[in-house]
Amino acid sequence: MKIKYMALLFLLVQFLPAQELQSPSTFLGYELGSRFSRHHQVISYFEHLEAQAPDRVRLEQYGTTYEGRPLMVAYVSTAENLQNLEAIREAHLSNAKGEGTPDKAIVWMSYNVHGNESVSTEASMLTTYELLTSKKEFLENTVVIIDPCINPDGRDRYVNWYNQYRNTPFQVDPNSKEHHEPWLSGRPNHYMFDLNRDWAWLTQKESQQRIKLFTKWLPHIHVDFHEQGVNNPYYFAPAAEPLHEVITQWQKDFQKEIGKNHAKYFDREGWFYFTKERFDLLYPSYGDTYPTYNGAIGMTYEQGGSGRAGLGILTAIGDTLTLKDRIAHHHTTGLSTVEISSQNTEQLNREFRDFYKGKEFTYKSYVLQGEHDKMEALTRLLDAHEIEYGFTDKPVKGVSYEPGKTMNNQEQKLVVSTDQLKGTLVTVLFEPQTKLNDSLTYDITAWSLPYAYGLDAIASKKIVSVNAEKTNRAPQINIDADAYAWITDWNSMNDAEFLAHLLKNNVRVRFNQEPFSFGQQSFERGSLLITKGDNKDIPVASLLEEAANTFSKDMHSASTGFVDRGFDFGSPSVRMIEKPSIAVYSGGSTSTLGFGEVWHFFEQQLQYPVSVLDADYFNRIDLAKYNILVLPNMWGLEDSHLNKIKSWVKDGGKLIAIGDALRVLDKVDDFALKAIAVEDKEEGEKEVIPTPFNSSDREGIKELITGAVFKANVDTTHPLSYGYSDTYHTLKLRAEAYEWLSDGNAVYLSDNAQPIAGFAGSEAVKKQGKSFIxxxxxxxxxxxxxxxxxxxxxxxxENGKLFFTNALFMVNN
Structure with missing residues (x-):
C-alpha cells in the first residue's frame, strides 16, 4: 500500500505546474539595490532561472577564476531558438563566410569586468528576468548571451569589503569610509590586472577562457557595462574619436541608432547622458574594440558611480545617486540594446556578412622571422585568437619594420595574411603604424605585435603564399653524465623559466660575460653553464635532462673547462648566479596594476617565488633576508622606507625600480638619476599667444606620450642586455626621461630620438634624446x-621581459 501511495504522489508532482520565475528581489530575499549581491548569490539566481525555465535559459560554465569562482554565461531566448541553438550558431558563422541566410540577431552583454563597478551585475539579473517575462517578444528573433560577471574575484573583493565597512543605514557623505576602498581595490582581478585591457593580449586566465567562447559566437552586438566617476552622467554610444580606420561606416551608423534608442528612454525619465566624448574606439584590447574588430557593434556603457558610490552618495551638485538609480540606468540600456537589435535582425546579418567580405587593406601579408622561442610565443597567441598563419622558406619583399634590415632567407618565415576571416583583426594587431584621426585618445597608440615580440617583420602589399610546413624543432639534448659541464643558450623567456626551474631545484648555475667556443659550438654572453663541480651533492645530469625536455632546451656537454676561444670555465668572467630571494614592495602609493604586473610575472610566467612586502609593516621587516627588492610603478615612499632601502642597497642589496618609481628615487641625492627638462625658450624668441580655454586639452597632449614605440640602442656587453641584439623597440608610456648615466647605460636613446609608431607630443619628444631606457x-x-x-x-x-629577468639573474654587484 505504501508503494502505491508513493507512486501516486510522484505522478501528481510531475503534472503540477512549474514554479513561476521569481524576480531577483523575491529570490534573493531583499530588494534589488538595497545591498550588494555576492557572486555566489548571482550564480544561484541564474541557476534558478534555468531550473524554472530550462527551455528558455541555458547556462554554460566556460571557466574558473584564479580564486576558483565559476565563470558563466546564460543563453536567453525562446524555447524554439534554444532548442536549435547550435544550428543558429553554425548558421551565424557560415554567414561570415558568405553562406546561408540566417535570421537571428546575436547579442552578447558583458557585465562587471571591473569588480568595483558593481552595479552592472545587479542589473544583469533584472535584465534577464524581464527578457523572460515582460520583454520576451524581443527574443523571437534574438539570442541574448549574458555574462553576469566577467571578474568575480574583483567583484567579491569589493562587495565583501563594502559589506564590512558600510554604515547602517548607508551614509551618503562622500567622506565616510564606505566610499573609500583600500589599496587592493575591487577593480582588477586576482593578480591586479585590468581585464578590460586584456582582450587581445590574453595574459589572464579569465581572458583566455572567455575568448574561446567568444570566438565560437562572434556576436553582432557586444556591450561592455562599466561605471565612471560619481559626478558623471551616463555615457552610451556613439563612441568618441579616434575611431580606427578599419571600423566600417555601418558600425559607426548603427552605434548612432542604438544611442538614439537609448536616448528615447532616458529623455522620457529626464535622465542625463552624453555621447561621442572621451571613450574612443582605437586600442584593440578593450571589450568594445576587440569585438568591433571581429565584426560586432562593440560598445561601452558607463554609469556614474564605481567603487565610491556604495549604496548611495551625494554628488557634487547635491543630488543623491543610489544603487537603485544605477541599476535602472544599466537595465534600461540593456533592454534597449536587445530591442533595437531584434528590430534590425535582417540588416545586422547582412552587414555582418559584408564585414567579412574581402577587404582592400594596405598590407595583405605580414611576414615575421626571429628567435625560435619568440616565434612560438606569438603563434600561441595567434592560435588563441584562431588567427590563421603559415610558413614560407622563400625570399619576401615588402616594407621592413626596421628600415635597412633584411631577413635571413635561409631561415623559415611566419606568414600572417589578411585574406582570412580574422583579416581585420590581423590588420589592427600587425600594422606598423596605427593611423590616428585624433591624437586625444583614451589609451596607448602603439602595440604592433612584431615590435612587442621582438621579431623582424615585413609588411607586404601582396598575398604571400605559404609553401612550407612548420619546422618542428626538436631540442638537441646531449647530456653526458660524465661531462665536465653542460651548456645552453640564453635568448627568451622560455630560457628564463628553465633557469628558474633549475634554481628552485637547487642546481647551481653560472653564466659567461664574454663569448666563448669549443669545437663547432659558439656561445654568446649570458649562456648558462652547469658544472659537475658545482653540483656534487645532487643528481645534476638527470635533473638537467628532465628540465631540458620540459622546456625544449638544447643542451651541450663539455668534457673539459678548457675552451678554444674566450675564457675558460674557471675564469672570473664566468659568474655564479646567486639563487635569489626576491621581494616586491606593495601598498602605500604603489600602483596596484604595477604591483600586479610584477606579482603575475613571478607566479604565472617565471614561476619563481616572490615575497610581497606591504608598506603597512615594511619597517618591521628584516630586509637582509632578501637580496632583490622590486619597486613597481609608484608615486611615493615614506622617508623611513626609503632610508631603509638605501641602507640595504649599500650593504649589498639589488634594487629594481620600474617606471614611476624612478620619480621617487630622482628626488634623493644618493641616486644618480637626473630628469631631462625642456629648456625654456629665451625671452623674445617666440611670440606667446594665450591658449583658448577649450583648447587646453589639445595643448596639454604636447607634453604627453601615449604609448609610443621608440627604437633604442642596446649595449650587448651589459648583463642587462644578454640575449638581445643591438637594437630594441621600447614601448614608452610617459614623457619623463632621464639623462645617460656616467656608465651602466644598457639600453638608451640617441640624440633626436623620434617615435616610430604611436603618438608622442612635440614637447615630450624633446626630452627623449640622450636618455636611458x-x-x-x-x-x-x-x-x-x-x-x-x-x-x-x-x-x-613580450620582448621586454628578458630585460627584467636579466636584472634578476645576470646583473651582479
Missing amino acids: FATENMGSGVVIYMADNPLFRGFW
Whole structure:
C-alpha cells in the first residue's frame, strides 16, 4: 500500500505546474539595490532561472577564476531558438563566410569586468528576468548571451569589503569610509590586472577562457557595462574619436541608432547622458574594440558611480545617486540594446556578412622571422585568437619594420595574411603604424605585435603564399653524465623559466660575460653553464635532462673547462648566479596594476617565488633576508622606507625600480638619476599667444606620450642586455626621461630620438634624446637597476621581459 501511495504522489508532482520565475528581489530575499549581491548569490539566481525555465535559459560554465569562482554565461531566448541553438550558431558563422541566410540577431552583454563597478551585475539579473517575462517578444528573433560577471574575484573583493565597512543605514557623505576602498581595490582581478585591457593580449586566465567562447559566437552586438566617476552622467554610444580606420561606416551608423534608442528612454525619465566624448574606439584590447574588430557593434556603457558610490552618495551638485538609480540606468540600456537589435535582425546579418567580405587593406601579408622561442610565443597567441598563419622558406619583399634590415632567407618565415576571416583583426594587431584621426585618445597608440615580440617583420602589399610546413624543432639534448659541464643558450623567456626551474631545484648555475667556443659550438654572453663541480651533492645530469625536455632546451656537454676561444670555465668572467630571494614592495602609493604586473610575472610566467612586502609593516621587516627588492610603478615612499632601502642597497642589496618609481628615487641625492627638462625658450624668441580655454586639452597632449614605440640602442656587453641584439623597440608610456648615466647605460636613446609608431607630443619628444631606457648604478656594495620604461606593462610586451629577468639573474654587484 505504501508503494502505491508513493507512486501516486510522484505522478501528481510531475503534472503540477512549474514554479513561476521569481524576480531577483523575491529570490534573493531583499530588494534589488538595497545591498550588494555576492557572486555566489548571482550564480544561484541564474541557476534558478534555468531550473524554472530550462527551455528558455541555458547556462554554460566556460571557466574558473584564479580564486576558483565559476565563470558563466546564460543563453536567453525562446524555447524554439534554444532548442536549435547550435544550428543558429553554425548558421551565424557560415554567414561570415558568405553562406546561408540566417535570421537571428546575436547579442552578447558583458557585465562587471571591473569588480568595483558593481552595479552592472545587479542589473544583469533584472535584465534577464524581464527578457523572460515582460520583454520576451524581443527574443523571437534574438539570442541574448549574458555574462553576469566577467571578474568575480574583483567583484567579491569589493562587495565583501563594502559589506564590512558600510554604515547602517548607508551614509551618503562622500567622506565616510564606505566610499573609500583600500589599496587592493575591487577593480582588477586576482593578480591586479585590468581585464578590460586584456582582450587581445590574453595574459589572464579569465581572458583566455572567455575568448574561446567568444570566438565560437562572434556576436553582432557586444556591450561592455562599466561605471565612471560619481559626478558623471551616463555615457552610451556613439563612441568618441579616434575611431580606427578599419571600423566600417555601418558600425559607426548603427552605434548612432542604438544611442538614439537609448536616448528615447532616458529623455522620457529626464535622465542625463552624453555621447561621442572621451571613450574612443582605437586600442584593440578593450571589450568594445576587440569585438568591433571581429565584426560586432562593440560598445561601452558607463554609469556614474564605481567603487565610491556604495549604496548611495551625494554628488557634487547635491543630488543623491543610489544603487537603485544605477541599476535602472544599466537595465534600461540593456533592454534597449536587445530591442533595437531584434528590430534590425535582417540588416545586422547582412552587414555582418559584408564585414567579412574581402577587404582592400594596405598590407595583405605580414611576414615575421626571429628567435625560435619568440616565434612560438606569438603563434600561441595567434592560435588563441584562431588567427590563421603559415610558413614560407622563400625570399619576401615588402616594407621592413626596421628600415635597412633584411631577413635571413635561409631561415623559415611566419606568414600572417589578411585574406582570412580574422583579416581585420590581423590588420589592427600587425600594422606598423596605427593611423590616428585624433591624437586625444583614451589609451596607448602603439602595440604592433612584431615590435612587442621582438621579431623582424615585413609588411607586404601582396598575398604571400605559404609553401612550407612548420619546422618542428626538436631540442638537441646531449647530456653526458660524465661531462665536465653542460651548456645552453640564453635568448627568451622560455630560457628564463628553465633557469628558474633549475634554481628552485637547487642546481647551481653560472653564466659567461664574454663569448666563448669549443669545437663547432659558439656561445654568446649570458649562456648558462652547469658544472659537475658545482653540483656534487645532487643528481645534476638527470635533473638537467628532465628540465631540458620540459622546456625544449638544447643542451651541450663539455668534457673539459678548457675552451678554444674566450675564457675558460674557471675564469672570473664566468659568474655564479646567486639563487635569489626576491621581494616586491606593495601598498602605500604603489600602483596596484604595477604591483600586479610584477606579482603575475613571478607566479604565472617565471614561476619563481616572490615575497610581497606591504608598506603597512615594511619597517618591521628584516630586509637582509632578501637580496632583490622590486619597486613597481609608484608615486611615493615614506622617508623611513626609503632610508631603509638605501641602507640595504649599500650593504649589498639589488634594487629594481620600474617606471614611476624612478620619480621617487630622482628626488634623493644618493641616486644618480637626473630628469631631462625642456629648456625654456629665451625671452623674445617666440611670440606667446594665450591658449583658448577649450583648447587646453589639445595643448596639454604636447607634453604627453601615449604609448609610443621608440627604437633604442642596446649595449650587448651589459648583463642587462644578454640575449638581445643591438637594437630594441621600447614601448614608452610617459614623457619623463632621464639623462645617460656616467656608465651602466644598457639600453638608451640617441640624440633626436623620434617615435616610430604611436603618438608622442612635440614637447615630450624633446626630452627623449640622450636618455636611458634601462641602466644600472653601483651603490656601496649593492646595485640599483633603473627601468625607465616598464617591460612588464600589462604583461604583453613580450620582448621586454628578458630585460627584467636579466636584472634578476645576470646583473651582479
